[in-house]
Amino acid sequence: MKKIPKAEFIKELSKWGKIFFRTDEGFLENNELSNRRPSKPPKKFVIPQEEIYLLFYRPEQKIVQKEIFRKEEKKVIFGLYPCDAKSIELIDLNFLKDPKDPYYVKRRESLLLVTEACTHPSTHCFCTSLGDSPFDRRGDIFAFGMKDYYLAEPLSDRGREAILWDKFANATEDDGKLLEKAKKEIEKSLEQFDFKNIHKILYQKYKDKIWDELAFKCVNCGACTFYCPTCYCFDVQDVERTNWGYRERVWDSCMFTIYSLETSGHNPRSAKMTRLRNRVMHKFAYYQTSYGEYGCVGCGRCIDICPVGFDIRETLKTLKLEAGHD
Amino acid sequence: MINPYKAEVATLVRNNFESDDRAIKTIYLEFENGKKMEYIPGQFCELSVFGKGEAPFGIASSPTEEGKVLEFTANRAGLVTKALHETEIGEEIGIRGPLGNGFPISKFTHHNLVIIGGGFAFTTLRSLLVFALHNRSDFGNIEVIYGAREPGLLIYKNEFKKWRERGDVNIYLTVDKEFPGWKGRVGFVPQVVGEIAPSEKDAYAVICGPPVMINFTLPVMLKLGFARDKIYTSLEKRMKCGIGKCGRCNIWSKYVCKDGPVFSFAEIEELAEEH
């Protein structure tokens, strides 16, 4: 672990790429670092809301298809809290498994994730309940902000190559202690549930009537999915013009009826409850089954943003109680 | 890196209507570059009409058929199927595939086969049946039960005639109710299956059709003694990417496009609610 003066750290990183700072709203250029988890996740850096990826046109008789790869300039996402860094790693699981998504790969390679230990959890945060920590070392570089310095260390090859680490002094033992102390304090301050085995309970309770009650509030808008840092579902649509057209993908939400509506008119998830249940199950059970990780990082944005006051923590707690666990 | 989202271009070489109401059409495609696609029965392709969209279709032809032509049968229902119906001979269609797992042919080999279909869902069943008939000695008895709402909606009628004439496969066609001129069986598929009562001994069964038909046929099969892991089906879902990325076609943690579309009922037993 190195000890690097703040301004110098930023300067070094800016050599790698354009820096996007953590702000209250999201990750923006030319901004001061805020002390809050941004209201919007860094998801747009890996999956833009709208991406035109194929272009077709008919110069003469034959149709021509052209892949559209955006020019991806190198970007440093600075000050991601570990939850947001984890969220990108979770999305990676989907897009980097075979067959790899070439558009995603290109964008992902243009990013340097600089994580900062989270010292200001929000009221809705619950990462520790899922077994994560606000001090988890994730991303390409992990940093801990002190008064004038960052304690920083690289975690990946990209992180190691981004900065000439040898230039900087090593952190002292005292610095390390300070970090540990802060970590303990913050972890303690976070409200603790225990959702570490929630997938088992979810599979067990899948057909339970409790779901109707849990889903009563939900009106099935897509706000939670669009604000969720790990929700990656997309829709593919064609747009047609005279003699040309394009194929694009846009964010989609499992909360929408048409998400699963088949052309025949049959909808496997026609009831609103089943769509909410699928969302919860996907995050806390299916992801676990597929990848051994929950598809939720406990950032609490869905709770912040929900227009009807649906609280995922309450839901999981209720399910646990129903299943006879405390 | 291969771009799995980019379609290859095929040309529509032939087409014909399957049903009397002209809502079901079979189209025959050939790759522009002369490629022959390798696939197994039960797999599907994403077909696209450029500018209209992309949709999944089970491959109706069998890899054992001669030539390089791929066959798909589409019911005119949505935007893409409408555009496919309107595509004329010589025009281009985008194609991505083969996708999905396909039928477990190696398991089926040296066993009896019971093929049950309903409506226009006989497409991949045609592929399987033709495959089995081309490798006739690899399979035991083959029984085919196929039904539609009315005689005019039965697809592949001419081929059924030929298959029946072979004499080495039992074919039962049925329609839901009496129709003038229809001399065959009358009754819903589940009921007919009960009447014919195919033997479960050494047999695998495949059921494809609308969800209602499947839901009523499954109990009949179970009653006949078929084990859940010996009854297969091919599931329909709304699909977009076809490669397990876009998220919508999941049944629990499985994606129908990638882990399916062919599942045994042992695999989807638990998942009854969402398909």
Add this chain to the structure above:
Amino acid sequence: MEEKEPKILTFLCNWCSYAAADLTGTSRIQYPPNVKVIRVPCSGRVNPQFLVKAFHDGVDGVWVSGCHLGDCHYTEGNYYAQRRFLIIKSLLEYVGIESERIHFSWISASEGKRFADIATKVTEDLKKLDSSPVILAKKR
């Protein structure tokens, strides 16, 4: 500078205004070719969202014409249309679509001359606007 020819999407009711357009033609009265006609059974058939879609797809103006009030083939179709037109015109202008881009009229089957006059007025009105595209038009 080349003057831009505006495209005007025009919905004419089958029974009056469309017949009037026919009469204009058979009477050899000239009217601007900017008017692109879609025949509809009744002005009441014109869903206001057609207009939004038209602007989105890049037309410069819209014009809807039906029978005079009281003359509707379906007795009251144009009365309903009138209410909807008021709302759509007001709403589109409210978000910034210029008044010159949205026109409504009642023209009977015998008013060939009037049809040509209004077609001319609608076109002239549009030509007065600067040639910037309609705000709702999709750029690609």
Add this chain to the structure above:
Amino acid sequence: MDKKIIELLKEKLENGEIEGVLGFERKQYPEKNGVIFVNHSEGLKRIADSLFNTLNIATYLGKLKGKKVAVLVRGCEERAINMLSVENQLNREEFFLIGLPCQGIVNIRKVKSLYKGEIKNIEEKDRLIIVEGDKGKIEISVSKVLSNSCLDCQRPTSPTADINIEGDTISPDADFLKVKEIESLSFPDRWEMFKNEFELCIRCYSCREVCPLCYCETCFVDSSDPQWVEPGKDVSDIASFHLIRMLHMAGRCVGCGACEIACPEGIKLSYLTSKIAKDVKEAFNYESGLTATQKPALSEFKQNDKGEFIL
């Protein structure tokens, strides 16, 4: 909650006249008040009237079809129920409606813009809200943080509730000040303003889903054939969505403002909803949802309707 009402509901629950009560549950900030369905008398104490009950309760009645339910309603909510009844989405007679005296709803975004710190707690007291947080404690007059739609409220009390609770309400000015201000702008300035609003939209359709009157099985925006609105973030598509939705709301919208507060991006949808309310009021002298039989404004006409704008 009014003691007499609790007693009344208790009685009705116990003698089986109703199967449950639908109302809002008060939560401590930052949790949000949500709708609850209470089917036993002990649960009644959870139901509370609050300035932060930002949804329209009529949205939830579809989930309770076939049940005999008592519903606590404000003016706009009752009008939405009437509207739904006119449009055969539910039967007004199945519900026992208790009209609340409405003091308006508070838009939390306005509170946050006035309190420049981390809010820890919010209390309601008469016409004040008391905000506490890391920047101390301040009192804010409700009128300063009222939802935009409430500023244009024409009818805070329920027109046809089964019983009405007496009490203070906001004054029904309905002066449409903001609409008039926008109408006075030049065409380019209007679009500049709306464009900035529409560009925020992420197409989560919260506005549609919380709207009691957006009940279409397939929304036009989800239709692919014809495709009224193309996918994506282009402002032309987003504007098309909001404008067409407004057209569908014209003469039906009850002006509850649920859509504006629900919008995670804070788009000022009230600028549009108030506009259509003003238009139908001025042109047709119409207010939606006044009775359970009055047709929507655009589903009826009068011989002498305004038509000067037609050539």
